[in-house]
Amino acid sequence: MGTSTxxxxxxxxxxxxxxxxxxxxxxWYVDKLVAGLVFVCGIxxxxxxLGIFFFVTKEGIGFVFxxxxxxxxxxxxxxxxxxxxxxxxxxxxxxxxxxSVTGLAMLVAVPFSLGAAIFxxxxxxxxxxxxxxxxxxxxxxxxxVVWGFIGLVIMNPLLIKWFDIPVGLCVLNAGIILxxxxxxxxxxxxxxxxxxxxxxxxxxxxxxxxxRWQVIYxxxxxxxxxxxxxxxxxxxxxxxxxxxxxLMATGHAVNIPNSVFDSVRALTATIAAELxxxxxxxxxxxxxxxxxxxxxxxxxxxxxxxxLIVRGIRKG
Amino acid sequence: xxxxxAAAVASDTGAPADNFPSKLEIRNLTIRYxxxxxxxxxxxxxxxxxxxxxxxxxxxxxxxxxxAINRMDxxxxxxxxxxxxxxxxxxxxxxxxxxxxxxRIGVVFPLPVGLPMTVYDNVALSPRLRGIKSKADLDVIVQxxxxxxxxxxxxxxxxxxxxxxxxxxxxxxLTIARALSQEPDLLMLDEFSIAVDPVTTMRIEDVLKExxxxxxxxxxxxxxxxxxxxxxxxxxxxxxxxxEVGVTEDLFTGEVKDQRTRDYVEGRFG
Numbered sequence: 001m002g003t004s005t006x007x008x009x010x011x012x013x014x015x016x017x018x019x020x021x022x023x024x025x026x027x028w029y030v031d032k033l034v035a036g037l038v039f040v041c042g043i044x045x046x047x048x049x050l051g052i053f054f055f056v057t058k059e060g061i062g063f064v065f066x067x068x069x070x071x072x073x074x075x076x077x078x079x080x081x082x083x084x085x086x087x088x089x090x091x092x093x094x095x096x097x098x099x100s101v102t103g104l105a106m107l108v109a110v111p112f113s114l115g116a117a118i119f120x121x122x123x124x125x126x127x128x129x130x131x132x133x134x135x136x137x138x139x140x141x142x143x144x145v146v147w148g149f150i151g152l153v154i155m156n157p158l159l160i161k162w163f164d165i166p167v168g169l170c171v172l173n174a175g176i177i178l179x180x181x182x183x184x185x186x187x188x189x190x191x192x193x194x195x196x197x198x199x200x201x202x203x204x205x206x207x208x209x210x211x212r213w214q215v216i217y218x219x220x221x222x223x224x225x226x227x228x229x230x231x232x233x234x235x236x237x238x239x240x241x242x243x244x245x246x247l248m249a250t251g252h253a254v255n256i257p258n259s260v261f262d263s264v265r266a267l268t269a270t271i272a273a274e275l276x277x278x279x280x281x282x283x284x285x286x287x288x289x290x291x292x293x294x295x296x297x298x299x300x301x302x303x304x305x306x307x308l309i310v311r312g313i314r315k316g
Numbered sequence: 317x318x319x320x321x322a323a324a325v326a327s328d329t330g331a332p333a334d335n336f337p338s339k340l341e342i343r344n345l346t347i348r349y350x351x352x353x354x355x356x357x358x359x360x361x362x363x364x365x366x367x368x369x370x371x372x373x374x375x376x377x378x379x380x381x382x383x384a385i386n387r388m389d390x391x392x393x394x395x396x397x398x399x400x401x402x403x404x405x406x407x408x409x410x411x412x413x414x415x416x417x418x419x420r421i422g423v424v425f426p427l428p429v430g431l432p433m434t435v436y437d438n439v440a441l442s443p444r445l446r447g448i449k450s451k452a453d454l455d456v457i458v459q460x461x462x463x464x465x466x467x468x469x470x471x472x473x474x475x476x477x478x479x480x481x482x483x484x485x486x487x488x489x490l491t492i493a494r495a496l497s498q499e500p501d502l503l504m505l506d507e508f509s510i511a512v513d514p515v516t517t518m519r520i521e522d523v524l525k526e527x528x529x530x531x532x533x534x535x536x537x538x539x540x541x542x543x544x545x546x547x548x549x550x551x552x553x554x555x556x557x558x559x560e561v562g563v564t565e566d567l568f569t570g571e572v573k574d575q576r577t578r579d580y581v582e583g584r585f586g
Contacts, residue, residue, distance in 0.1 A: 018404045021412070
């Protein structure tokens with residue numbers, strides 16, 4: 001095929017065109033500069049995270065290596081760090097507190113926020129939709145101390161009255177408060193995920209005679225599952241790391257709960273409540289930072305597994 | 317920056333030492349995606365001011381070829397290009413500024429892409445990137461490109477409506493107008509008529525015939541008759557191989573080197 005090209009051979013090369021291919025103009029340098037700047041921003045995010053991890057580890061690691069008994073720390077429910085004679089550092093009850101509150105919160109928040117997101121994204125239209133979206137985002141901005149206050153002042157007496165229990169600051173109270181707290185942000189993310197599903201999918205399914213619910217259930221939800229899962233895991237992270245509302249609504253009692261009416265204490269709330277009174281550098285102080293390391297690791301694992309799950313879904 | 321039209325044709329001077337005979341020369345080109353080979357050892361040459369057709373069934377590697385020519389492999393993770401692509405005699409894998417290369421090659425992808433800006437801004441984008449600021453100049457370019465893409469009459473009253481809200485066929489012509497606004501040296505069209513009605517397709521084909529005076533056109537098409545109508549020479553691709561390159565009319569009158577080409581153009585394939 002190369003042989004039949006002589007006719008045009010000598011005019012084919014336009015020197016002015018090819019010159020440009022080697023000239024790095026202003027735009028080329030701007031491009032490199034911007035690429036460098038965003039690289040620095042991206043890297044600095046990683047550096048900050050590493051820095052925080054380093055600081056938390058530095059404060060707590062002395063205890064981990066010198067005095068910590070892993071069995072006592074993770075498997076006993078006795079937490080009495082201020083005992084002068086024989087302080088005990090078992091976080092089992094604290095873990096149970098965090099887990100029970102977070103779990104209950106997710107039971108409240110997941111169906112609630114998913115339903116709200118489906119309504120806003122698929123059923124509501126026009127004004128209703130816009131108003132709801134604004135309200136949901138407004139709810140997400142309520143500070144956690146306000147939620148804690150609601151738990152303390154409103155939920156507490158209500159629970160005492162309804163269930164005839166002595167104290168209304170319990171797993172149920174904190175779970176509901178935390179669930180309501182996490183719901184708006186989860187709704188917002190889930191709604192974005194649903195809106196990101198192209199309308200042509202809906203049209204293709206509707207054209208086959210699928211009902212609105214069938215379209216949602218068979219086409220839209222599967223297409224949006226990455227984003228939905230992302231929203232749920234963000235909610236779990238929120239519940240796990242939430243401190244103030246949990247501190248106020250759980251009753252803050254070291255206890256492995258037998259029912260949702262028992263008071264508990266959360267890992268985060270323990271750090272918040274006790275760090276101020278612990279001697280800097282002392283054993284108690286180091287133990288609190290050890291809890292910090294633990295929280296950090298668990299959050300990391302939640303995020304990592306979320307990432308892996310989402311990737312797995314993407315491949316499948 | 318770079319002038320267009322007849323002026324570009326006349327340039328006969330300053331040819332570099334390794335004077336290449338063709339606008340685009342592809343030697344032993346192999347493209348892989350991971351372990352999948354999309355294109356295997358392809359050789360072909362596109363002459364200046366010809367319409368070069370590429371026909372072949374799906375998965376023949378036609379689109380991969382266009383991506384490699386435009387150096388889009390940079391964006392596609394896992395895409396590996398071996399072999400040589402020479403554009404105007406320059407090896408495109410050794411350029412200091414691939415953006416300059418891309419700005420000289422217009423590409424029209426199969427599915428229309430109206431960028432989320434006004435019709436006017438869609439077409440004015442490339443000239444603006446080149447540094448053209450004068451409203452008068454831009455007006456001229458926008459009108460000329462839209463007219464050539466057979467879209468002007470339909471959008472002249474709503475140039476400031478969103479380009480992404482046009483109908484599919486209109487967006488495809490908008491995409492073509494945008495490619496033309498680059499004043500390209502090489503225009504690559506990848507199955508442009510998929511989303512366009514037959515009448516408009518014919519109008520665009522007429523435009524392409526006229527454009528041949530100014531630019532070299534690489535036309536990937538799954539309509540063999542379109543290749544016959546437009547292309548001076550045509551290559552037949554099959555499963556990542558370039559089976560045959562020949563004068564288009566020869567391929568359609570049975571003067572083929574490979575029986576598979578005859579089967580394909582006569583629709584007896586598979």
